[in-house]
Amino acid sequence: MYDIVVIGAGPGGLSAAARCAELEVSHALLESSPKIANTIQKYQKGKHVMAEPGILPLRSPVDFAAGKREEILDAWETGIAHHKVNIQYGAEAKSITGEVGNFSIGLVNGEVVQAKHIILGIGMQGNPRQLGVPGDQSDFIQYQLDDPDEYHDENIAVIGAGDAAIENAIALAKHNNVYIVNRKDEFARAKEGNLNLILAAIDSEEIGAFYSSSPTEVEILEGEKFRGNLVLSTNVGIEKLPVHRVIGRLGAIPPRGLVESFGIEFPSKDMSAIPALTSQYESNVTGIYVIGALGGYPLIKQAMNQGYEVVEYILGHDVKPADHGLIEDKFKALPYDNMEVDDVLTMMQERIPIFSSVNALLFRELILDSTVHVFNEGDVVFERDDYTNSFYTVLEGGIKTVITEDLIISSAVGAFTGEGSLLSGRRRSATVLAGDQCILIETPRRTMLKLIASIESVKRVLDETFIVRQIQTKFAPNTDIKELEPIASKAVINSYTPGQVIMKEGDEGDTFHLIRSGSVTVSNEVNGKELIRTYLPAGADIGEMALLGDTTRSATIKATVKTETVSIDKEAFEMLLSRSPGLREELQEKTKKRYQENVKLQGDDDSDGLLSFLMDQGLGEATSALMIDEDLCVGCDLCEQACAATHDGTSRMNRRAGPTHAHIHVPTSCRHCESPHCMKDCPPNAIQRMGGGGEVVIGDNCIGCGNCKQNCPYGVIEMAYQTKATSSFWQWMLFGIGLAPGKGEVLSHGAPNEIKKAVKCDLCIEQNHGPACVRACPTGAAMRLNPVDFAKLA
Amino acid sequence: MSTSFVSHQGGRYFWVSLAFMVLCIIIYAWHDPVQSPNGGTWYGYTLGTIGALMILWLLYLGKRKRNFANGWGTTKGWVSAHVYLGSSLLVIATLHTGFQFGWNIHTVAYALMCLVIFSGFFGVYAYVVYPSARNKVKKSRTRDDIFEQIQGIDQQLKKLVSDLPEEIGAMVNSAIDRTEFGGGFLDQLLGRDKSKVMIDGIIVNNNNQDVVVENLVQKLTLARGQETKDLASLVKEYGARQKLLGVIRTDIRLSAIQEIWLSFHVPISFGLIAALAAHIASVFIYW
């Protein structure tokens, strides 16, 4: 029986086990893979690992500083050897039973380990899905490929049909005989680029393909040319493929199911939810502690600090968390000199109801991510039509929300604002001014989204507020919020997938929708063909004609991207009408206008399907999309040169790539999405949405993990070394030497402290006068448009 | 939505230029020099100075369009101004000469200027007409898209010939290997096709792939049984390839025409500067 068993030898687990060893606590460190820190082992060779956040001190018995992956792994190996950490490799935990003081941990290999306390540091990567057939434990079967050039002249079967499988197969095919085994009859899950590569390779017979085939067994051959036979069940029967190596790329099993089977609860069904933890990292199961990425801390240094702290907590020592100093600094400017940091945190949670149900640990992290502002009376917190999307809560004093000149709403301590842009991705719908003695907490979007995903009550409060405020600003500016609440409580939030029909032309219906996020197209069926009439962004309302008596839908409304609406039925609407004199007339006026517009629109239908095409490209969620009018483009390449020249010599757009329809070409370039997918999973929170133009910008603190590249559905992010523009116009013009304008050189290719960072279009935010590509186009072919303007393209 | 440089800002520079020209003509008609009008009168000097400065400014476009970080106007606006104000030079410089031409450096400078301007006119025509013509020919595909399609067909062809007699395979493979694009500028401009094919060990011209198509069709007419089927699909694929190659060649030709004028416009501009300098120098030295 060990005092402490640490599961997972990632940075968090290593640090915890080393602290146990240092304090001579009886312990064991269980690691499922054959080496330490599997997640870091999987980084590309030679990757420069960053030690973000820079201001956070490291507290761990093992060393960690920014440096090469290999150096860091070496330092950790040395560290645990030096401290004599009791580590067991190949020890994958699969069950936990018992209770604090007497846990039994069941391993996949059948062993059982006993522990008084457990620290879970298994990260978020999950374990690779195994083949699950007899013989799949043989040593020539692997689930990871570090260096494809390591293997030569082998027969290799790659199993899987996703991007990882395709990339491995193609890399291996250079020197080996490669077969790809696909359970389905096509590569449906792969990115377009990979799809083209694999199909071409299969076509030219560089790679053999087995479609609709799955492995049923691996036969081991002793002392023969091949190491085994991969037995496949195919459409035409059983086939035996002699192999030297099998590489399974079947994806990873997310750790959530396993963690739940240990009895640990997640506060919501959302897959990005984080288990509820105390400020001492203890889960709802007494005696099981969760640290690192699994606990919601996505950076190495944080994980290592927590490893140290959690051991101290288990031993009953009272240590301040390593980030204590950081929070102290944040609170310096506040008038709470005589209060302890923890007391200020508690007070904040008491004063601000929306945060009251957040567990202490999560709240602490939220404050670490947030900024606390002290405002003077009348200061602008944010301005109407700004594109910022952070969330503000009132800690002291109050704020004034200026909806219209005569409608100013005051809110006091505990109130929040900014939820509209946070949830919809749209511009701010009102200006907010600071009141007297005002202190506000500003929380970034990513942190808020994580909170919403984790805590049901936060989501509910935000949703309800969003609805009631939306109804107020749209229909009843002069009615008190309190009076609108019963109506709002009848409203429903609906989500739609891209292409899903929200209402259909000719159907009967009496609900009315406000588009909360995403966007829709309005179309009619003409001669059996769908003709898109127009595009409506978030904030627009649809179906209001139904409420005024015309219950037959006059058009089909379809979501262009993932879309959410708030719907109100007739009954609730009647309540609203009775409370809001003049509303009926106002809506009738609006309906009349819409009818008139419809008549006008009859002529300009989208007969060449341009709008449909643009929507199919996902441009419905763009705020600024680059397009090239092929009828005007002379192919001079000035746009790309301009992009490169203004971005250190590397262009962030690809003029030639991308689809074309009629005369409109959509090059590969960031569209600055309303709710950017790329921001979702960035460990250092390096991607920001800027105020004025809604530019989505990647900051210098990027650690080069590549998550954003993976998450962007439009393939616009590149991972690249830093370059420098080194061309000279006069030299090039007069003497023909040097690089042409707009060309740059890679500064230092792979120098030790260089990393490939994420780069993409930033709308030339640093130039201050709009995107250089558009400004450089001599003919007017290049343009950047918001979807609202797409109709004018036709 | 997308407005070209021609209609930039509702043709602002067209109107500016027009007003300017009319004004110059009116003054010309109104002013009454002692001698016959020429470059030496006060008005002649004024027009000459304006003209020379304008030429320098027009030349500056070559630099301005590469000042990518410059916030002063857009390149489109500059081109629009370049085109319309540049055209007004025709009037200004002509008035400046007072219609006195001769076999001298002054008239050479004038002639070069006219050449630059007329090449500019063709440039505007080319920029307006050719891009959409090319997009139409390519049916809204990029050149890369079409090359990709051709590569796909090539693979297909290589597979199809594997079931056919060797000589057909040899011919088709050599036709693929010896397909040529581009070439020199003149070849592009004239749309010359230098593709070759080796048939029975002899390399022959394969302009527009005609030789191969003919040869294949010939074989198809004589074929029997399974071979007919195989050859028919080969001919079909080859026909598609021929068509796509034609599209690329047309595109290359049109783009060459679209570009060619710049190879006159810019060098003659430099010549013009030299002649202009000589013209000004000689005026001051010999006057």
Ligand SMILES: Cc1cc2nc3c(=O)[nH]c(=O)nc-3n(C[C@H](O)[C@H](O)[C@H](O)COP(=O)(O)OP(=O)(O)OC[C@H]3O[C@@H](n4cnc5c(N)ncnc54)[C@H](O)[C@@H]3O)c2cc1C
């Ligand atoms: C490509 C990439 C680049 C990154 N770059 C940086 C960077 O430069 N700087 C930075 O600070 N962060 C970076 N990160 C984030 C960083 O890797 C993680 O925050 C960190 O690894 C989290 O540590 P952890 O200890 O919580 O979990 P992990 O590092 O994921 O470790 C979990 C360990 O547990 C083991 N395990 C899993 N399940 C079991 C089980 N059932 N039984 C036993 N063992 C198990 C795993 O094999 C693994 O070794 C990057 C992430 C990625 C994906």
Ligand code: HEM
């Ligand atoms: C004396 C008069 C002129 C001079 C010296 C001149 C000079 C130039 C120069 C130096 C360029 C830049 C080429 C490059 O760097 O690619 C240019 C481009 C151009 N000029 Fe002129 N020009 C003159 C008159 C005109 C006129 C009258 C027209 C049209 C009516 C015209 C139309 C154009 C066009 C369309 C371009 C191409 C713009 C682009 O692609 O960026 N020019 N000219």
Ligand code: SF4
């Ligand atoms: S990088 Fe991709 S996901 Fe992010 S804003 Fe740009 S297009 Fe959208």
Ligand code: SF4
């Ligand atoms: S690569 Fe992308 S997700 Fe990763 S740190 Fe950089 S910006 Fe963030």
